[in-house]
Amino acid sequence: MNGAPGFRIASVGYRAALDDLRRVRETVFVQEQNVPLEEEWDALDPLCHHVVAYDSGTGQPIGTGRLTPERRIGRMAVLAGWRGRGVGDALLLALIGEARRRQWPEVSLNAQVGAEAFYARHGFLPHGERFREAGIEHRAMRRRLGAPMAIEHVDEAVAIVTALATQARRSLYVYSRELDPGLFDAPPVLEALRRLATRQRGGEVRVLVQDAATPQRNLAPLIGLAQRLPSVFAFREALDPVDRGYPSAFVANDDAGYYFRPLGHRFDGEAGLEHGGRARQLREEFGHVWERARAVSEYRALGL
Known part of the structure; x- marks a missing residue:
């Protein structure tokens, strides 16, 4: 799947792309945001649909996201040098597209508070009170697919x-x-x-x-x-x-x-x-x- 100039989005198998997932997620969540390594990886990972953004020039991974069997989007991460260039948008659209392909009526996610506006731009509505997850303040958000909200x-x-x-x-x-x-x-x-x-x-x-x-x-x-x-x-x-x-x-x-x-x-x-x-x-x-x-x-x- 093509992204904007400079990167492409690909659906990947978990085991085949594990090293690519690690390069991005451990850099962003563990090193930058101090999420404990044991909390970053969970039993859901092998069961999820994963997408990875790759630098078109070098082929290196620059962003990730996953769609869980629970119909949740998560582990959205983009390397610092690529932020603000549409990578996150392309990853999110790819995951929403997969949810549509599966004919799911709704997808949800837990957004870091600083990213609420990003998800709102893609039609996700906040609900409930803010809470802390892995030491970071979050807000639950959801988007209906097809039906009015x-x-x-x-x-x-x-x-x-x-x-x-x-x-x-x-x-x-x-x-x-x-x-x-x-x-x-x-x-x-x-x-x-x-x-x-x-x-x-x-x-x-x-x-x-x-x-x-x-x-x-x-x-x-x-x-x-x-x-x-x-x-x-x-x-x-x-x-x-x-x-x-x-x-x-x-x-x-x-x-x-x-x-x-x-x-x-x-x-x-x-x-x-x-x-x-x-x-x-x-x-x-x-x-x-x-x-x-x-x-x-x-x-x-x-x-x-």
Whole structure:
């Protein structure tokens, strides 16, 4: 399986690739993170589906990951010199792809707290309290494969909007009452929106609000981001009384992702990353209201 330029991803047999797995996992977990060697290797390893990233030039292993019979992803590791170059993304996508091939309805993992945003970008939602594993703070996360996901809490809402912005090919559509404090000012969401806005020409983020004055008065961080990238972000305010009374809120992208909240002042709702029909329906609904709404020109002059 090809990765980005410079590396490739391969599914490997545990025994045949044990030396390659050791080179990466013991470097990252044992040497860098001080995980005891006896805790790094377990009885599940021979039973797992393993993937390894290899340097295309030297053939040396540079990253690993595994999928357990318990439908869990783990032992995700990338050597320091290769981090930030898409290796982790490619490994994770390969493992998700294998779970799909097996027709599993869900996969889960325990993410190191510092990696929560990485997994959120790939549609994993946090659940439960943080805990310590091998002396490192973790958070349980899971992703549904195929079926919609229930969103119940703000941290799940932050994760799914991060995923929607990451999945978007070029465009993201946001319908909100007043930019939802706790959601659209969350650092992972703002970073995902910044990445969408800067990764290619022609990207756009359209934001419809029912109340433009409150975010302006509160100096909403999203407005500040939009001012730095004015060719990408556009804001409009609903004027029609029916539109202003619309009780729901949603986010949809131009791929197959959506997050719908029946009551716009709450975070609970449902979401999916593989539901093109529902995403298209919400985009069409958004477009009708967008045409009737007014441009919020005062945001560009706010001077944050």
